[in-house]
Amino acid sequence: MKNYRIAVIDDQKHIFSGHINLGGTNPSGEHISFTNYFMEKDGTPFFGICGEFHYSRYDERYWEDEIIKMKMGGVNIVATYIFWNLHEEVEGVFEWGGNKNLRRFIELCGKHDVYVIIRIGPFDHGEIRNGGLPDWLFGRPFEVRSNDEGYLAYARTLYNEIGHQVQGLLFKDGGPIIGTQIENEHNHSSAQWGLTVGINNMWLNGGSDGNEHMLKLKEMALEAGIDTPIYTCTGWGGATTPVPDMLPLWGGYAYWPWIYYEEDRFAGVKEHPATPEYIFRDKHNNDIPKSYNFEPFYKPEDYPYACCEMGGGMTQFYKYRFEFPYKSVPAMTVMKAAEGCNLLGYYMYHGGTNPKGKVNPYTNDLATPKMSYDFDALIGEFGQVRESYKRTKLQHYFFAGFQSLFSATKTILPGDTSRMDPYDVDTLRYAVRAHEGAGFLFLNNFQDHVDNHDLNDFNVSIDLPEETIAIPSQGDLTLGSESFAILPFNFDLDGIKLKYATAQLVTKIDVEGEAYYFFFIPQGMKGEYAMLSGNLVSAEVDKGSVEHSEGMTVIRVDHEGASLIRLVSAEGKKIAIYTMTDDQSLDFWKVDVRGRERVILTNANLLISGDVIKLESTDQENVKLSVFPDFESSPGEVSGGELVDVAEEGLFTTYGLRAPKKEIAFGYTKVKNERAVLEFETGAFDGIKEALLRIDYCGDIGYAFIDGELINDNFCNDTTWEIGLKRFEERLVAKGMYVYVSPIRRGTVVNSNTTMAGWSESAKESIADIVSVSAVPVYEIVIQA
Numbered sequence: 001m002k003n004y005r006i007a008v009i010d011d012q013k014h015i016f017s018g019h020i021n022l023g024g025t026n027p028s029g030e031h032i033s034f035t036n037y038f039m040e041k042d043g044t045p046f047f048g049i050c051g052e053f054h055y056s057r058y059d060e061r062y063w064e065d066e067i068i069k070m071k072m073g074g075v076n077i078v079a080t081y082i083f084w085n086l087h088e089e090v091e092g093v094f095e096w097g098g099n100k101n102l103r104r105f106i107e108l109c110g111k112h113d114v115y116v117i118i119r120i121g122p123f124d125h126g127e128i129r130n131g132g133l134p135d136w137l138f139g140r141p142f143e144v145r146s147n148d149e150g151y152l153a154y155a156r157t158l159y160n161e162i163g164h165q166v167q168g169l170l171f172k173d174g175g176p177i178i179g180t181q182i183e184n185e186h187n188h189s190s191a192q193w194g195l196t197v198g199i200n201n202m203w204l205n206g207g208s209d210g211n212e213h214m215l216k217l218k219e220m221a222l223e224a225g226i227d228t229p230i231y232t233c234t235g236w237g238g239a240t241t242p243v244p245d246m247l248p249l250w251g252g253y254a255y256w257p258w259i260y261y262e263e264d265r266f267a268g269v270k271e272h273p274a275t276p277e278y279i280f281r282d283k284h285n286n287d288i289p290k291s292y293n294f295e296p297f298y299k300p301e302d303y304p305y306a307c308c309e310m311g312g313g314m315t316q317f318y319k320y321r322f323e324f325p326y327k328s329v330p331a332m333t334v335m336k337a338a339e340g341c342n343l344l345g346y347y348m349y350h351g352g353t354n355p356k357g358k359v360n361p362y363t364n365d366l367a368t369p370k371m372s373y374d375f376d377a378l379i380g381e382f383g384q385v386r387e388s389y390k391r392t393k394l395q396h397y398f399f400a401g402f403q404s405l406f407s408a409t410k411t412i413l414p415g416d417t418s419r420m421d422p423y424d425v426d427t428l429r430y431a432v433r434a435h436e437g438a439g440f441l442f443l444n445n446f447q448d449h450v451d452n453h454d455l456n457d458f459n460v461s462i463d464l465p466e467e468t469i470a471i472p473s474q475g476d477l478t479l480g481s482e483s484f485a486i487l488p489f490n491f492d493l494d495g496i497k498l499k500y501a502t503a504q505l506v507t508k509i510d511v512e513g514e515a516y517y518f519f520f521i522p523q524g525m526k527g528e529y530a531m532l533s534g535n536l537v538s539a540e541v542d543k544g545s546v547e548h549s550e551g552m553t554v555i556r557v558d559h560e561g562a563s564l565i566r567l568v569s570a571e572g573k574k575i576a577i578y579t580m581t582d583d584q585s586l587d588f589w590k591v592d593v594r595g596r597e598r599v600i601l602t603n604a605n606l607l608i609s610g611d612v613i614k615l616e617s618t619d620q621e622n623v624k625l626s627v628f629p630d631f632e633s634s635p636g637e638v639s640g641g642e643l644v645d646v647a648e649e650g651l652f653t654t655y656g657l658r659a660p661k662k663e664i665a666f667g668y669t670k671v672k673n674e675r676a677v678l679e680f681e682t683g684a685f686d687g688i689k690e691a692l693l694r695i696d697y698c699g700d701i702g703y704a705f706i707d708g709e710l711i712n713d714n715f716c717n718d719t720t721w722e723i724g725l726k727r728f729e730e731r732l733v734a735k736g737m738y739v740y741v742s743p744i745r746r747g748t749v750v751n752s753n754t755t756m757a758g759w760s761e762s763a764k765e766s767i768a769d770i771v772s773v774s775a776v777p778v779y780e781i782v783i784q785a
Helices: 058-071 100-111 149-166 210-223 327-338 388-399 403-407 726-733
Strands: 002-007 031-034 039-041 042-047 048-052 078-080 115-121 176-180 230-234 247-252 305-313 343-347 410-412 430-433 438-443 456-462 468-472 477-479 484-493 496-501 504-511 515-522 528-533 537-540 544-549 552-558 564-567 574-580 588-593 596-601 607-610 612-618 622-630 637-639 642-649 651-659 667-672 676-679 690-698 701-704 709-715 722-723 735-743 742-746 749-751 760-762 766-767 769-784
Touching: 002 430, 042 766, 048 305, 048 388, 058 078, 058 100, 078 100, 078 176, 078 343, 100 115, 149 210, 176 247, 210 230, 230 305, 247 327, 247 343, 305 327, 327 343, 327 388, 327 430, 327 438, 327 484, 343 388, 388 403, 388 504, 388 588, 438 456, 468 484, 484 504, 504 588, 504 596, 515 588, 528 537, 537 544, 537 552, 552 564, 574 742, 588 607, 612 622, 622 769, 676 769, 690 701, 690 735, 701 726, 709 722, 726 735, 735 769
Parallel strands: 002 456, 048 078, 048 343, 078 115, 115 176, 176 230, 230 247, 247 305, 305 343, 515 574
Antiparallel strands: 031 039, 039 042, 410 430, 430 438, 438 484, 456 468, 456 477, 484 496, 496 528, 504 515, 528 552, 537 564, 544 552, 564 574, 588 596, 596 622, 607 612, 612 769, 622 651, 637 769, 642 651, 667 676, 676 735, 690 722, 690 769, 701 709, 701 735, 742 766, 749 760
16 A cells, blocks of 8 residues: 655744735725735635636626526636727727626626626737737737837726726625736737738737836726726736736646647647646745746745636637546646635636627637637536536535635645656645644646546555644545545544544535534545544444544445434534535535525536526436425425425435426438538427537538528537527527538648639548537526525
8 A cells, every 4th residue: 555645744824914905895894805825804714716707708698697607606706808809899989788788797796796806908818809909909109018108098098988887886885896907918928910810920019018017007997996905917927917016816727729839839749748737836835936837026925826717628729629628627626725725716617609799700819719718618608517617616615614714724745746747647646735733635636638547545644743644544545537635634523523534525504503514525435534532422324334443433434325424522512424425416505595504406507596596407307406404384486397296315305396398399401411401490499498509520610600690610629519599599490500510621732723813722531520410408497485
């Protein structure tokens, strides 16, 4: 058996405040501030969980439900780019209506108690044309992204327009806007001027005038009335970071489409390298001032390590197509949290579709799909919930539920990790975050662009000043392929000392004087809880075993199903531990509904607003809703389906619900291998929330049209292409849809051998075929108290 060790000798952080020029108070007295290690709300740690969602890339009719989905996933801050070129496509004409209605989007975030960070540019990037700068700025007699007064005059107009839109919605006015990002990757990144692409491919200025420019933009934002407690900037790659006036934010991506466009560093790259993103590092330690993807221009311990662009996915680029592994996202969360991050930020959390322009119909970056910005995000382009959403949700519940405890813990590594090889998938990757002899052991067995395998027959010893904790004390661990874990040690279970658990803590709720803790067993592990017997009067488990020896009580639970442990402390406190399998945990939700905290198990997407419960289910008309503690009376009035049965299942009361089954009928004519026509009748989408068209095909790019207008596209990567149809319902009924797959062309020859300026193309082989087309319903059952 392989034994790994880590020495936790000094686990105290030097936490101080008053040196960061950020913070503010709202009319109700709620106060936001910062220490050098974490954000504070009313003087106590606040663990921020930020998700990027671009309002302009989503149909406004569906904003509210999608914001609720984000909140249900544990997001407490929504970040959104304000793309200048979408709002002022024509010089002097600003548009703030429809999908560009920034004010309404922010109001909806506020309605559902979610904070907002506005990313106001002027330069954004975001894979949009010119990085968000309008075409009409090109060629003017000044340098963009600089302190040239000609540029600043236009930027000032933009900021004044934004300031007008957000008045009354700022934190200081009682609104949800707590933060403003200034610029993006200034002095690090740029974008092509769309007007030049295909000819000489000119790029915007990457940024001039350094801190002076960023501080000038902040001054202009304040003059425009954009007055928020937090101002942020992106920190990676040598970007401009004017501390202490802005909080630098960090990130990391495991999928790098850009390497296929860099002519020097990655010349001739055929296979994507394994990235160093999944090796534990310490990003809040003055003794390690720089590490991979983290080279700050300040002492690391002076400012919080916070993120805004942890890869919640990645958009497909024409020259790099990949099948995105959704487990890479919660694995990234494990890495960043272990490294000292107390404010997580995902880009993107929610995908979308690029809106059409009036001057330039296609507003995206030219290397990406013309329409789709699904980004393989935790929530997809048409509201699809991915595995990454379900797994990070569990992590978010933990970070938020134990934010004061967790925020104080210090990162400790087992040694120098800077030389670790990302291709080494045989050696366990591990780290600790600890405070006063207690904390959490982080394990990782995920690595991108490498074939992972189970890690078997190992344990980890944590050497503390007064003791050594071996996890487990007897036997060994297995960590499944592509799996990861956060395991507690010396954790206080309401007066009972949990020495360790080989299960991951999710959350806690109190029910009628009893504390209920919810855990799940990471893939490959066997669930075991070891606790001191001294303050433990009794311990029972419904599925498992209890052993007492040498002042310890060890409880092993069934790893094939849910189990319940009941404990009683010497003080008479009742504690329960509910343990789920890895698969069962994906159906877990913690909610505040009908006047109290509850736990719900359901495989449907759960949306709660006030006392209204919505269950969103894809291609499954039968839904189970298991509730603990149960509702005080009946669940309420059901619409969109019916209540068919009620059963008691352990802790939970389970309600069986059923929506009327819907077959989405449509006419389908395959004209050629690469072309098909779809026809829909009136009522085709009645009684359902959404209809997802699923297309399996081979070829280069898939295009979907309604009456000559491109509505969606897809770079073929051998996965199913999905399109949400409901938003196009009237047009589909009236005009139908046609799908075209452009071929992969092998042996292409362009012939210009004519007497005039004529050109033609031929290819030895063209590959394109629409293999199958189907449509599945998304049901919605609503329960109203």
